[in-house]
Amino acid sequence: MKFRVALLVPAVGALVAGLLVASPAEAARSQVITGTITGPGGAGSVGPIRVDLVEVVRGGNTKVVRSATGLADGGSYSFTVSLNGKKKRNKASKPYRLRISAPAATGGSRSWYWRGRNGAPAGGGRHMRDASVVTATKGGAFRADFRYSSISGTAPQGAQITVAGAPATYKGGRDARRELDMPGCANVFATSTVTNGTYRADFLPYLPGDKRYMVAVRVGSDERWNNTYGSCFDVQDYRYSRNNMLALEPAGLTYPVTAGATGNTLVVGGKFTGFKATAQGDRWVSLREAQPAVAILDSPVVAEKRLEATGTTTFGDLPPGRYYVELGRRTGCADWYPSRYSNNNTYFKGLDRSAERWKTFPYLSKLQGNRKSGLERRAREVQPNPATDAAQGKRPGGAAGWMYRTHCKALGYGRVSTIDIAGTGTSNRISLRSKRGAVVKGHVSRAKGRTNKEMLVTLSSTDGKRVLRTDLTDGGGNFYVAGLAPGRYKISVNADSWRGIGKKFKGRQFITVKAGRTRNAGNLRFTD
Incomplete structure (x- = not known):
């Protein structure tokens, strides 16, 4: 007698490796995106919190599709979203981003975007481009927990405080994202003016051990970052290192800040080979901060001046940092020249150009106004000045008048070198040689x-x-x-x-x- 072995197939699900897996008949049509909101003990009360579920739509625009409002520290949120799929809707949902915000002490709001993976938060980013994509699937709820903390401490009275974090990514960092950011260097989370000798920045994205923050304090023209560095790039060693950054603590970070004149000096010496240097072109020295991934000519000028008769010039109270020192590489310059024209009134016609008539004249008294008003005052104040008072009362020798033009003659092609300045009270020196x-x-x-x-x-x-x-x-x-x-x-x-x-x-x-x-x-x- 033969026996036939029957294979029993469960109608509801199948047992695979000891796990019961849902069959297509059980496919989910929706899923939940959920999480908790926790400000560690030192974060303080930040008021009612809001969490938004944000969708990126056509053209790069965004829209809020769900919101949870009036949340408190220790609270939670939950958004139910549809899964994709024509029939059973058992495919992943649309991609979303999560934004959290709280009211600011002076009005407006503070906000940032969640970063991480399902069940594993990784801090937050200041802008949409820093946000992690959140996608719900049929396998279970997507968990995105928000954590925040604070930085506070003593500060000089009247100081300007900026609390910034390293961007989650530096890709495209040279493009400004917000007017208060330092492109390619830092995202600004808080700014304030010290009125009682202390400062505080709370509601900052928190991740244990994550060294991401910088505190800048400015008093007048003196600025320090993390009490030791001259800029946010300097904090990052000009290579996006986080070694010198601050990590928040569970109960908030206490970080006193101070600022003052650095006392750092830099003496620049210039030498010229094969030609006699011109004053405005060849003898001009510029200092630019050597920002990473930025061309020299696009780097910001920190200070500039002309070499003295001794062939040197001194820059004082330089902030710590890395600098391009340029000799005879001035990119923009204007000066006065004797002209064969007594005026350019034909060119300076109309309301849009008539205010520039001060750029050409036979002598100053021919201009409208006087030493303290009108076009004559403008011509006298522009630098470099055309001549001494005695010379300004007559035409320049062999010419019909003066002309102010965006031109400075240079005979050498200049030189550029890099120097690092660290700490305070240091003396530094560099010598550059320009060739014909x-x-x-x-x-x-x-x-x-x-x-x-x-x-x-x-x-x-x-x-x-x-x-x-x-x-x-x-x-x-x-x-x-x-x-x-x-x-x-x-x-x-x-x-x-x-x-x-x-x-x-x-x-x-x-x-x-x-x-x-x-x-x-x-x-x-x-x-x-």
């Missing part, structure tokens, strides 16, 4: 009856790494652009819209130069 630059000469011609005199010719590098150089055409329309570093340059005429307003010309548009050599750009011809 290449020259591009040429001629500008225009249609009959139109002037080609005192037109601005600009050479700018096509890679954006070398500083531009300029020259003004002489009485015959000739130019001589000097101080060029080796490389390829774009040629433009009237780049500052002074006569001609940047119109196109026929002739050489680009030119490549070698160190110390002279090249002829030929005739640059305007047809108007």
Whole structure:
């Protein structure tokens, strides 16, 4: 007699490796996103809390699809969301972000976004781009717990306090996200003015042991970050390190702050090879903060001044940090020049340009106003000043008047080096040598009856790494652009819209130069 073995298939579910797994017939149509809200003991009372479930919609815009309001410390929230799928809806839900907010002491609100994985919070981010994606699935509730704490301490009376955190990601950091952020360096969570000798910043995303925070204190022009550093980049060692950052504590972090003059000095010496240095161009020294992932010419200028007759200049009370020290690499400059024109009134017509008539004049008394008012006052105050009082009462020798132009002659192509300044009360020194630059000469011609005199010719590098150089055409329309570093340059005429307003010309548009050599750009011809 034969026996047939029957395979029994459960109608509701199947036993796999000892676990009962839901069959398609049991597919869930919705799921829950839930979590608790906890401010450790030192966080203080932050008032009613709100949690928003945010969806990113077409075009990158956002909308709030669910909200839980009036929550207190220790409270919880729960959002029921639909799962995707045409029939059983057993696929993952739409992707969401979670935002938490609390009222600020001075109005408005404070907010940040949850970061982490299901059941494993990882702090928070200041902006939407820092938020973790939250997606519900049929397997169970998605848990996203919020934790927050505080930083507080003593501070100088009247000081400006900024509490910032490192961004969750530095991708695209050079693009400003909010007007109060330091792009590519820090996200601002709180700002305040000290009125009673203390400061406090609460409702800060908290994660045990996470070194993410920086506190800046500014008194007048003196600023310190974490009491030791000159900027948020300096705190991060200019390589996004978190070694020097602050980690919150469960009961809140007590962190006294102070600020004052650093006493740091930097003496810059300059030497020049093969040419006599010009005052406004070659002898100019600029200090820029060497921010990571930012080109030198895009880095912010911290201080600048001209070398003295001794060939040196001294910068005082520099904040700690890393700096580019540039000699003869000034990117923007304007100065006064003797001009063959007594005025430019034809050019300075109308309400939009008439206020600039002070830029050309035979002598100051010809301008509207006097020493304390009108156009004469503007001309006297602009730096560098055109001449002494005695010279301002007459025309410059051999010329019809004065002209103020965005041009400073340089003969060398400059030099740049990097220096680190740490601590306070330190003495630092650096020496730079600038070599004679290449020259591009040429001629500008225009249609009959139109002037080609005192037109601005600009050479700018096509890679954006070398500083531009300029020259003004002489009485015959000739130019001589000097101080060029080796490389390829774009040629433009009237780049500052002074006569001609940047119109196109026929002739050489680009030119490549070698160190110390002279090249002829030929005739640059305007047809108007």
